[in-house]
Structures are given as C-alpha cells and as structure tokens.
Amino acid sequence: MAGISSPETANVTINKDNNNSGAVGEEVAAEGLSFSAVTLRKLPHLTDYLPKSDLQARPNPLERNEFFHPTEGFYILSSDVILRQIVYDLSGTFPSTFPRLAYHRAGPRRDIYFDPANVRVAIVTCGGLCPGMNTVIRELVVGLWELYGVREIYGVVSGYRGFYTSEPKQLSPKMVHGWHKRGGTVLETSRGGFDLKKIVDGIQQRGFNQVYIIGGDGTMRGAVEIFEEVRRRKLNVSVTGIPKTVDNDVGIIDRSFGFQTAVEMAQQAINAARVEAESAVNGIGLVKLMGRSTGHIALYATLSSRDVDCCLIPENDFFLEGKGGLFEFLERRLRDNGHAVIVVAEGAGQDLIPRTDAQSEEKDESGNPVFLDVGGWLKSELKKWWARDHPNELFTVKYIDPTYMIRAVPANATDNLYCTLLAHSAIHGVMAGYTGFVSGPINGSYAYIPLDEVAKEKNKVNTRDHKWAWVRSVTSQPDFIRT
Numbered sequence: 001m002a003g004i005s006s007p008e009t010a011n012v013t014i015n016k017d018n019n020n021s022g023a024v025g026e027e028v029a030a031e032g033l034s035f036s037a038v039t040l041r042k043l044p045h046l047t048d049y050l051p052k053s054d055l056q057a058r059p060n061p062l063e064r065n066e067f068f069h070p071t072e073g074f075y076i077l078s079s080d081v082i083l084r085q086i087v088y089d090l091s092g093t094f095p096s097t098f099p100r101l102a103y104h105r106a107g108p109r110r111d112i113y114f115d116p117a118n119v120r121v122a123i124v125t126c127g128g129l130c131p132g133m134n135t136v137i138r139e140l141v142v143g144l145w146e147l148y149g150v151r152e153i154y155g156v157v158s159g160y161r162g163f164y165t166s167e168p169k170q171l172s173p174k175m176v177h178g179w180h181k182r183g184g185t186v187l188e189t190s191r192g193g194f195d196l197k198k199i200v201d202g203i204q205q206r207g208f209n210q211v212y213i214i215g216g217d218g219t220m221r222g223a224v225e226i227f228e229e230v231r232r233r234k235l236n237v238s239v240t241g242i243p244k245t246v247d248n249d250v251g252i253i254d255r256s257f258g259f260q261t262a263v264e265m266a267q268q269a270i271n272a273a274r275v276e277a278e279s280a281v282n283g284i285g286l287v288k289l290m291g292r293s294t295g296h297i298a299l300y301a302t303l304s305s306r307d308v309d310c311c312l313i314p315e316n317d318f319f320l321e322g323k324g325g326l327f328e329f330l331e332r333r334l335r336d337n338g339h340a341v342i343v344v345a346e347g348a349g350q351d352l353i354p355r356t357d358a359q360s361e362e363k364d365e366s367g368n369p370v371f372l373d374v375g376g377w378l379k380s381e382l383k384k385w386w387a388r389d390h391p392n393e394l395f396t397v398k399y400i401d402p403t404y405m406i407r408a409v410p411a412n413a414t415d416n417l418y419c420t421l422l423a424h425s426a427i428h429g430v431m432a433g434y435t436g437f438v439s440g441p442i443n444g445s446y447a448y449i450p451l452d453e454v455a456k457e458k459n460k461v462n463t464r465d466h467k468w469a470w471v472r473s474v475t476s477q478p479d480f481i482r483t
Ligand SMILES: Nc1ncnc2c1ncn2[C@@H]1O[C@H](COP(=O)(O)OP(=O)(O)OP(=O)(O)O)[C@@H](O)[C@H]1O
Pocket: 126, 127, 128, 129, 159, 160, 161, 190, 191, 192, 193, 194, 215, 216, 217, 218, 219, 220, 221, 222, 223, 225, 244, 245, 246, 247, 365, 366, 368
C-alpha cells in the first residue's frame, strides 16, 4: 500500500470517508525520488470510545449559512495533511530514513458530530497572562454562535479551580464584542488548583460537552489528564487545548499567540535603555525580559532592535569574570562605544545568583520554580565590578524591568488575526468530533496535533542554529566558553 500510516498502526487502511484514521497518501515522484511513506499522527475522536448509537454524524450547518457558500475544496478531508518537516537534504540516505510526520489539516469538516442545539461549551484560561487571551475567548464565542449556531457558551472563571469553585458566566457575542481590544483575560486566570476529579465532576455536573482550554505548557499537561479522564469515564465531551504562552515555549507549533506583541512591547524598554546608556558616561542599559526557561522573547527583541550589545538567555550559560566573560566584553564595548545595552531573559544566570535554601525551594502555586531577579543581581554585580576595577571613573547602570508591561497588553493586529484563526480551527475540530487535540500552525498551515504530543514537547532556543549565530553576529557578544 502506498500511503500514509499512523504511528499506532503501521499500515492503516485508507478510507476517504473516515474522519478519524489514516489518510490517503499518493506516491509523489520528485526528481526521480519517491515519497512513499508518511506517518500521520492519529487524532483522538469521540467515535474511538463511544458507541455509534450515541453519536450521529450530521451535515455541517455552514452548508446552510448565508455567509458561506461551500464550494469544491471548502471542507477539509481526512486526507488533507500538514507535514511537520518541510526542509530536507536530498543527498545521502534519502528517502528511506527520512521522517515524514504529518498532522490532520485544521478546518471545517463536511460532517459534524454535535447537534448545535445540544452543545454546552466551557471556556477556561489558565496560567500567566498573554496578549490575545481575550481575543481567543471572543472568537470562540462568536465563532460557535455564528458559524454553528451554538447558544449555550460559558466562561469558567479563574482557571482550572473555577470548574469546581464558582458558577460559570454565560457568554454571548454581544457581551464579548470589544474583548479583543482588552489585555489580560476577562474570565480571570490562576495557577495551581488542578484537581482532576473535581474538574471532571464539574464538567459532568454542569453538562458541558465541549471544553476549550487556553493555557501554556502546564495547562496543556492538565488538559491531557482531563481528556484522559473524560475518555476513561466514556463521556460525550470533546476537550481541546489552545496553547497560550508569552514565552513561546510550546513545541511543534510555529509560535504561540501573544509572543509577537510581547516582542514589540519589549522594543520600548530597549529603546529607553539605549537612550539612558548613551546619555551617560560609561552607561549601561539593562533590560530584563520574560522567559522562564526559554529566551525567545529576549532573542527576538534583540534581533529586531539592533541596539543590543549582549543578549543573555537561559539556554546559553554565561559567566562574569575572567577571559571570555561578560565583564571583559563590556569593558571593551564601553571603551569603543561609551555605552552598552544588555538584554537578559528572566531565567538566565539563575545558577550564578547566590540564594538561601528557602529561595532554592520556592515554587509558585503550579509548582514552577520561582526565580530570583537576575536583573537586580546583575546590576549590583556590574556596579561592584566597576567600582573595583575603575574606582575613579564615572559609571551608570540603568535597570529597566518591563516584565508585566510586555504581556498585560491587548494583542497587536497580527496576533489578533492569529487568535481568530486558532479559535475557529479549534471550533471546527471539536464540532467534527475530534478530542484531545490542539490546533496550531505548522509551517504556516493550521493543523490538529494530539494534545499529549504538544504537552510533552518544549520549544527551547537552539543555540546551534542560524538564528543564535545571527544574534551573535549582530551583537558580537562572546560565546562564554571558559578557556
Ligand atoms: N503536570 C500538570 N498536570 C496537571 N495540571 C498541571 C500540570 N502542570 C500545571 N498544571 C496546571 O495548569 C495550570 C497552569 O499551569 P502553569 O501555572 O504552569 O502555567 P502555564 O499553563 O504553563 O502557563 P504559563 O507558564 O505560560 O504562564 C495550573 O492550574 C496548574 O495547576
């Protein structure tokens, strides 16, 4: 059989009408090379565990929607896939050892598995803030209402704990109308409070049958557990995750929503740091940006600003004193330019900062380690260094910590559009009966990815790739390798 196989079953029988299994893979001849086997990630579907009698496929109401005129190609088939990897080296061992992982393409299906009149939706936001959370909520509400005619839509208040602690808020398009212009989350969010039994009991008691979970990596791990418990209880409930994280630390998808807005906001802090540094004798502008365990915001803000002399991220260890260290580099930069700008991600240098045992063990309510302020520590180390080595020369460090200013803002236009597409993709997938999945762009096209896969994969800065080399070429900063 030529075609696409799912990882669970090496040779899936191809069936164009089946919403839920492998898809058709034509042999594609390319310059004499044959792409014969593509591995299609199996997407959980309600039909996997519920009896057929409980589920009735029905035509998509978009068919009758006066604003849509579904034509050939409008509906996505189970044979429409997005390839995970699109860059290949055609030399060497091609094609036998080349992984060609594929995901189902996101979008409306011809048949749906929910009667819109009986749909009861729960939307929840968890974890830290991120630009665009309100846009996703707004677009879920408006999309469910306008595209599918769903009327029972509820916001679960204050994160996971809201499933068992408070009454959900009923939402309508009129109510959420201007939410995309507001930062934060109108539904409120929180960390911790994940009690699986109580959450799933809450879902059952309130009769929710579609659950949209907006959150970061921790939230996605929680969503996997909810999905598995729902499946274990054989509930007719579809669970989907919409990845949110200003840190951009969620894997597989191209980027997370709100990230671009945060990078844009960071420019203001970097500009201010440059102005302060330039206007002082031996001036250093120091900016701390978010990024708990990943330095994406710091990296992108550095590349887009071009005013940064040194970018410090958690993925790349650094040191202060000695040959090849930060002080030696800054000494040179101050001598050559008279000023320098440093961008440091909050998770960088944590192993260098002295701390008490209590500080080492401190965790937030979700169990994430609480970091010490790398910016404050660096400022004080810089001052000590200068006072020791250049006691008679002027020196200024201006430390700017825009932490919450870069995330507690409304999404920019690009992120707003992105949030809309994410929300609508999620709705189409859920209405089609898929569950335990995440929607997101892979190589620019929207795909459905199994939740557990997203929950497992972390997106870290690859300090071996061209982007990091580009940062280094822009800043000429050292590699921080001790010799
Ligand atoms: N491994 C896990 N299993 C179940 N629930 C989890 C897990 N990790 C975190 N959670 C729950 O998910 C919610 C959000 O987690 P967390 O505070 O880590 O934020 P996040 O989703 O990672 O977002 P961000 O880090 O971008 O702010 C919390 O309610 C937390 O209890």
